[in-house]
Amino acid sequence: MSLESEIRHITANSGAAMAVSALHLETGQRIDVDAERVYPMCSVLKIPVLVEAFRQIEEGHFTLDDRWQLTTDEKNLPSGILVFFDDGLAPTVKDLLMLMIIISDNTATDMVMHRLGKDAVTRTMHNLGLTDIHVPLTIRELFDDLLPSSDPTQDMLALARGPRNRTGISYSLGPDNDTGTPAALTELLARIWRGEVVNRAACDAMLDILLKQQLNDRLPRYLPPGTPCAHKTGTLPGIRNDSGIIYAGEDAHVAVTVFSRWDDEAVSDDPIARSEQPIAIDAAFGRIGRLLYDAFTDA
Secondary structure (H helix, E strand, O other), rough: HOOOOOOOOHHOOOOOEEEEEEOOOOOOOOEOOOOOOOOOOHHHHHHHHHHHHHHHOOOOOOOOEEOOOOOOOHHHOOOOOHHHOOOOOEEEHHHHHHHHHHOOHHHHHHHHHHHHOOOHHHHHHHHHHHOOOOOOOHEEEEEHHOOOOOOOOOOHHHHEEEEEEOOOOOHHHOOOOEOOOOOHHHHHHHHHHHHOOOOHHHHHHHHHHHHHOOOOOOOOOOOOOOOOOOEEEEEEEEEEEEEEEEEEOHHHHHHEEEEEOOOOOHHHHHHHHHHHHHHHHHHHHHHHHHHHHHHHHHO
């Protein structure tokens, strides 16, 4: 069975609609399964934000050592930890970028996005020729559409019991939402790995942050212990994504993006299925990651 056929078998049995784009960076061998299909990126949008932040650092707009003060107005609903910290904390830009990527901190993300400028991320992606990537919305704007309230001071337990808007912008597949294709995100990662975005030093710094990822239950799930994977996950109800680079050996690196969508509302009244189905989908991510590792490792 070919590598593509094996990936198609995994996606067909995942319990979700999945699209995959994988690229062996040393040889250029590509495996695509519906890779041009548009999905909401969710927090995978934070990779394009990371790129734009380093672009503006290179232009001298700010530095990694600058400190930006945390305020209630800046705070955002979790994921993340900054929303729970007292006002007045002044993390560095490097701290914010690290939190944005490795624990997907939404407050850190919007603190960065507010200073980058609303249209800057999309404009840079399109200038790179990645015209399938659109980032028009901050995380707060996504939550404004998705939730009854995006107030970060509200009762989180009550919020968890509340409804979600499944017909709004946050699930749109158009340029009004933070959307992308697996092919576009994998190409962005390939350019970062090759040092073609901003400059080599900036790309190395981006990879260093992505390699510190703490949310490792998808693509790295079944990789051998200690295998580096520079990646970023993304999640909304009914959407589970991951995009990154698997370091399969000294001369074996695989850029891969997997986007998925599933009908979580169909199991909304079954707490066991509601918990187990995402685990099964994440396991499919892990099987794809391990399949690619085994196919390309030079060990």
